[in-house]
Amino acid sequence: MKRTLLALTCGLAVNWAMAADYHAGDLHISNPHARATVPGQTTGAVYFTIENTGKTGDKLLGITTSASQSAELHNMQMDGDIMRMREVGALELPPAVVIEMLPADGYHIMLIGLKKPLMAGQKIPLTLRFEKAGKVAIEAAVDKR
Numbered sequence: 001m002k003r004t005l006l007a008l009t010c011g012l013a014v015n016w017a018m019a020a021d022y023h024a025g026d027l028h029i030s031n032p033h034a035r036a037t038v039p040g041q042t043t044g045a046v047y048f049t050i051e052n053t054g055k056t057g058d059k060l061l062g063i064t065t066s067a068s069q070s071a072e073l074h075n076m077q078m079d080g081d082i083m084r085m086r087e088v089g090a091l092e093l094p095p096a097v098v099i100e101m102l103p104a105d106g107y108h109i110m111l112i113g114l115k116k117p118l119m120a121g122q123k124i125p126l127t128l129r130f131e132k133a134g135k136v137a138i139e140a141a142v143d144k145r
């Protein structure tokens with residue numbers, strides 16, 4: 001019993017430390033995180049989960065950050081047997097959609113022209129611009145590689 005309680009407490013502590021949740025109108029953005037980069041690496045990637053809990057659609061139009069010269073929304077898809085990444089102008093967020101950005105598949109935010117390496121433990125400020133919800137400031141936690 002004691003053991004179970006301890007495990008539970010640890011689990012809660014971890015969740016609490018990782019919980020970065022943002023609400024903007026009907027949009028819910030959770031767990032923004034980035035991968036640590038090595039010196040000399042000029043690009044980085046940020047991932048988060050975005051949910052539209054409302055009854056009307058919205059659109060992610062753009063991203064800015066002080067961590068890099070620019071930030072683009074990318075989509076990764078298989079093209080035959082080659083994984084290709086391309087820039088997407090805007091991310092459609094229809095009602096009830098949940099989009100989970102993942103390192104190996106689908107969408108991510110590409111940071112282009114990193115000013116400094118992304119180091120584990122840092123927080124990267126980003127501003128997301130939505131068609132209806134407007135500007136939303138978030139911070140992405142840098143994970144270990």
Ligand SMILES: [Cu+2]
Nearest residue numbers: 074085108110
């Ligand atoms: Cu990319």
